[in-house]
Amino acid sequence: MxxxxxxxxxxxxxxxxxxxxxxxxxSVLGAKPKQHRAAQAEPYESGMPSDVKQGTAGFRxxxxxxxxxxxxxxxxxxxxxxxxxxxxLKAFGWFALIEIVVFxxxxxVAFIYVWRRGALEWK
Numbered sequence: 001m002x003x004x005x006x007x008x009x010x011x012x013x014x015x016x017x018x019x020x021x022x023x024x025x026x027s028v029l030g031a032k033p034k035q036h037r038a039a040q041a042e043p044y045e046s047g048m049p050s051d052v053k054q055g056t057a058g059f060r061x062x063x064x065x066x067x068x069x070x071x072x073x074x075x076x077x078x079x080x081x082x083x084x085x086x087x088x089l090k091a092f093g094w095f096a097l098i099e100i101v102v103f104x105x106x107x108x109v110a111f112i113y114v115w116r117r118g119a120l121e122w123k
Contacts, residue, residue: 067119078107 082103085096114120 064119064122068122071114071119075107075111078103 082100085092085100089097089100
């Protein structure tokens with residue numbers, strides 16, 4: 001029973017030991033502690049310094065920022081679903097090809113809808 005878990009235990013032990021060794025090497029050979037300056041503590045977003053002090057809740061990002069980020073994640077995940085089928089397309093056959101074409105067409109329709117609604121325009 002333990003023999004079946006032995007490779008996994010060796011892998012976990014090796015990963016843990018390498019992580020510990022790298023952390024020790026970093027603390028020994030690393031540079032001196034960094035000095036924090038007031039400018040480094042200021043919030044900074046989208047290439048412009050913010051006038052908001054840390055700890056205040058009055059500052060909000062525009063909804064377009066979140067919408068574009070969510071759309072990027074959505075379309076990025078869809079590409080992840082396409083990759084395995086593209087690699088093994090010959091093994092899956094014509095049915096998988098037809099499903100992928102339908103999938104891409106639906107993605108394209110969704111993209112056109114989002115584009116027409118103005119969600120991709122940065123305001």
